[in-house]
Amino acid sequence: MENGDITRYLKNNSVGVNRLTLVLDTGLGLEHLHSLKLVHGDLKAINVLVTRSGRAVLADFGLASVADSKVLLSTSSGKRGGTVRWHAPELFHEGRNSFASDVYAFSCVCYEIFTGDLPFCELAKDGAVILKVMQGQRPRRSLSIPDNVWDLMEECWKADPEARPSAQRIVSRLRDPPICAIPTDAASDWDPCYTSKFRSSLEEHTLFLSTGMI
Template identity: 45%
Template sequence: MSSIQLTNSSMRARGGTVRYQAPELFRGGHNNSESDVFAFACVAYELLMEKLPFHELRWESAVIAAVLAGSRPSPTAPFANNTASQAVWDLIQDCWQENPQMRPTAAQIVERLLILPMQATATLCESTTDWDDTLTSKFRRSLYPQPLFPTIAELESMIFWIAGVLTTNS
């Protein structure tokens, strides 16, 4: 535990929230498709159970210790009479494998979701790859049609415009 960096989730350098991070990230690994699959399982858990992963643990350090010890969130509802929920729970557990290479790929997750008795349907998308390192930045850029910060030329223009207005008015 001495090698683990404990920080506030909003200040983590790698991004992400502790309750959704794969164990390899706590050991100094980097985000990749396998860690995203782990995070997907945490989101699926939250949707299925209507509770945060490790909702019973108050401190992020306790969540980190639990994940590193191999613990995963427990179901809060029985699945005896619900085949779809049981199938989703089985998928979640596969996505939580300790060994990242044992986790299903995004394509395999989609295949499994399509065969579940929940009437999931496939939609066409542009990318056929399982992982796109630029996707999150593309998504963020799509939300902001204008750059978040002005360019140096725009800043200079604003400064000179303000200076011109101030000298004209004085």
């Protein structure tokens, strides 16, 4: 994507960017993935790219896993992975990446989008981050984050995975009052050559196990 990842995009365009739209786009991408029974597993700002029209799109599925046990993805074991600062607390107890852990990481991406900082940016070591998270602490509130968005983020950060909203619920909350996020029209963003390049890559790499291999 011409604008690179969302972190670089925000550094180069610090004024006039609708950060709420970027948050909604990220939520829409996550909702789509989860509707396909796919867990991203490594959601963070540097894995969210920005199109020429300024829309956010999810990328880097190196840790993605299939939630439906009837479908196997050869590139992942489904176990925990990703980066510590975006990890849900259950992942520190040998838990697996899940829809709920993606939702936790989504909230961390919201934090990055609105503040321009990493989660727990005041902590230099991952060990200190793990300790904070296990003690129930979350990234510090920033005045740059609207109250209603912060309330949603805190729900996504709940310690109990079952208590976190689904990606579909997140999108509804973002679109409905009082947040009222509006996505950017991006009808001209998609270049048909992207699809042909992706299909070409599939011919070179086997992503799914065949029946014989299973």
